[in-house]
Amino acid sequence: MLTVTTVTLLLVMALALSRAFVGPTVFDRILAANMFGTKTVLLIAVIGFLFGRPEFLDIAMVYALINFIGVIGMLRLIEYLEDENRNAHEDDV
Amino acid sequence: MLSHLPILQVILPLLAAPSCLILGRPALAWGFSFATSAAAMLISMLLLQQVWLEGPISYFLGGWEAPWGIEYRIDLLNAFLLLIVSSLSTVVLAGTRQSVAAEVEANRQTLFYVSWLLCLAGLLGILATGDAFNVFVFLEVSSLSTYTLISLGRDRKALWASYQYLIVGTIGATFILIGIGLMYMMTGTLNMQDLAQRLPVVADTRTVFAAYAFVIVGVCLKLALFPLHLWLPNAYAYAPSAVTAFLAATATKVAVYLLIRFSFTVFGADFSAMDIPLHQLFIALGLIAVFSASLVAILQIDIKRAIAYSSVAQIGYMIIGLGLGTAAGLQATLLHLFNHALMKGALFMSLAAVALRMGSTRLDDLAGLSQRMPLTAMAFVLGGLSLIGVPLTVGFISKWYLVIATLEMGMWPVAALILVGSLLAVMYIWRVVEVMYFRDPPASTQVSEAPVSVLLPLWLLVIANIYFGIDTALPVSVTADAAQALLGWGK
Amino acid sequence: MLVATAIGIAVNRDLLSVVMLSSIYGLLSANFFVTMDAVDVAFTEAAVGAGISPLLMFTTMAIVGRYEKLPHRWSLSALVLVSITGALLLVATMDMPAFGAPDAPAQQHVAPRYIEQSGQEVGIPNIVTSVLATYRGFDTFGEVTVIFTAGVGVLSLLMIGDRATKPLSSHLLKASQHKILRIVSKVLIAPILLFALYVQFHGDYGPGGGFQAGVIFAAAIIVYTMLFGLDSARQVIDQGWVRVMAAVGVLLYGAVGVVSMVNGGNFLDYDVLAKDPIHGQHYGIIVIELGVGITVAAVMVLIYFSFAGRLVDRGHQDD
């Protein structure tokens, strides 16, 4: 069953990846990246059990953490860029 | 304590750098850096003496013996280069305080000295280590600090030069990393001597050939060998003057050292000799470098840039000596390493003095400099003469040995071309001399001679240029032995 | 998948998507490292390739703009150069030992000693840590120096420390709207810091160590900075102090080496740090890992502060 889960996870990762490629908006990509991250966390956890060395959960934890930080970072940046755009437009007017 | 010399050489500047950051004040930082650099010079002198008398020293870091731990191995070759690098750093540092104060913003000066120490530590680390991967680590220490030093130049072009160098340098370092990785895959070791023993077994595999190619191309990128030299003139021209003097005198030397080390020690003279086209390629590239770079140098308006191009040309000479693959050729290369460090140090330091007083190193701005700054102008001329290779200067000695070495191989045309190359050097030096001595200074500006603290180290270098041009015993005997040792090691 | 992502990066012109893809690329390669048994590497690659470096790139992008201007043309000379390099590597693979072969030279000469004897000689289960910290401890010292050098470089390029604190820009005030994010992060920061400490000191037994811990620690502070603004983060953590800490980490590492020299061993020879070599090794490794952690955390925070400082400055110019 673990193997099946691993394969499913890989499949879902591929799906998320293609969404990240296609876009079309930035938010789709962020969504895909976030989803990809979550899948990675699960994958690492499952692989740990599959290989019989579940100590590696630490890594999964780091992934979860990094994923969260990454998403926040991206969102903050987009907000910032948009503020700037708005300012620029106001200048035009 | 004497047995710890090899490691002290490197960790002294390495540990001094963070301490320097804590110290804070630029004046303090300068004094501290100078003291550290001087101490490193003393250590390298002791090391050279020790190696000269007793043969190579091995030092096992962490107490783990060679193939398992990292080994520092000092033989004649790197002891000699350690001395060059640390002493040039000391001399240049002695004369830089004013020039740095003028060219670098006040709040960045401490960081400037910190980077300087890190760069010094990185260069010394590359020289001292006997471990291939350790080379990569210290290469990056020195490179990263070099990028920082270059970017501190006043012109915004310095930033661009630094970025270009960063890209090229990282590609070079990554190539070296690939090469080391491939070597490791084939031999299972990273220690240079161990590699030298184990490589011949697998020498005819294509993997090792590719490893060799990757390492050589990577080093050549760092070395700025023609046609991979495009980053160098920009980097040298826009870096702060003191940095240019330091880098020109040391960084390329370390790259040449790496080339020698990998070609002769690690892969062994036999392996290098096996690929005969490679040697001819080196000679050809060297000659092209000499000519193209010298010609471009003649056309430059900015003297700093012209001398930077001349560095590319001089590297060409060193590569020719290397490409010969004989003891005499190697000796000529090593001699030229030493001599080039002396003359480029002197030239760039005099330019630093000019930049300090005039605020520019453009050719047009230097009219009549001999009346305003006679000592500096004189120093530049002597350095230039040495660059050309006039008798009684160091430049002559290395050209002499190089020509002899080529003649030994029966390569008449090469020897002739080397001499023609020197004529080109005459042309770009003469242009400067003409402007400095035979044109009237513009009446409007008042410029005084450079301060003593700059002149003193500058003239120290100039005198060294002449002294070692007359009394050649020390460098010649050291390099002769080093060259012999290199060729003998592989067997 | 790695290849596909890389191609995506090459083709895409929206830098934001490029960086996002590169973050995915980082995660993917980390996955790959896990399947290759390189757990420590995967740990680091996840923190660096998918975490810190995209974050820094995002921040840079906020400053330099998001889109590539010029349409991309295929450059023939570049293609040729790349093909030559690729061909060279292809040639290299021809004579390589097969993938995973236990009798390859790389597995034969030096490595077995680490696997067989580090248990007795160093006494900690994680072989990667013992090789990293003792056998090749000097490389790691070099690595810390590299990080320190980068910190110095970034600091000198993006100097901000000496200017008086500026009033909060409009941009930063807007951050106060993220109520939910703020509360959640506040709850999370303490566990993250604890986790960093766990990684720091558990590195002897499992994957982890000073570098990873330093990155995680810095990440917690970066989250705080992102949500509460640079100025309030600077109030919590003084930048001058961070600078000193970056230096202290390197010095701590060096000091271990010097002490072992004074005690009669070679540089970084931990055997002499205590009466019994195994204990000496333990002390040595703990202290140097601490040094690594301190420097890495300090430098990362310093770099992020410097980047974010430029962001705030530019916000001012725009107003």
Added chain:
Amino acid sequence: MDVYELLSAILLAIGSFLLLSGGIGVLRFPDVYSRMHAAGITDTLGACLILLALMLLAGLSLVMVKLLMILAFLLITGPTSSHALGKAAWKSGVKPLMGKALNR
């Protein structure tokens, strides 16, 4: 096969199914908000189930504690980032598809 293993196998299966449906949803749904819907919900529940399954496999140990921590972390951050994402998308002017646009 004892009860725990059976149970964990079932949980894994359900979790996998959820994740897969989420993945397909993300690829097939027409706009950001519906995709977010697909991803956010299945992600959290699927991850929970899989982690629970692993916990059953691990039994009472440090590993289980770690899994619990990951679970807690995912439970907190998952919805939070979805929320932040939605909010940012809304603020930047991406409008959800409504009415006729959906039929296209």
Added chain:
Amino acid sequence: MTDMLLTHYNYWVVMVLMMIGFYIVIAQGNLVKKLVGLNIFQTSVFILYISAGKVSGGSAPILDDAISVYSNPLPHVLILTAIVVGIATTALGLALIIRLREAYGSAEEKDIQEQNQC
């Protein structure tokens, strides 16, 4: 040949990745993208090393009584160092880009070179 394909599969992936990364570095005009390319390039080398360290049937090099075959820890150590070096380079490069953008008003290679000409 098929045999070769199977046993060297990893190395070929490395090769392709390296070429892509290298191409981005050389041919792309945007400075940030160049750095991303550099990252890909370096990561490909990491994969090369790690692949070299893998032993079939081996497990992660953390000592455990139940396990007898471990993968080679040495490449892992080297790559840890290399990753750190890589992030250091990236950080410095990005800082340089920020300064370049401030000095030239652009982050495109072409714009900067045009401005340098005059």
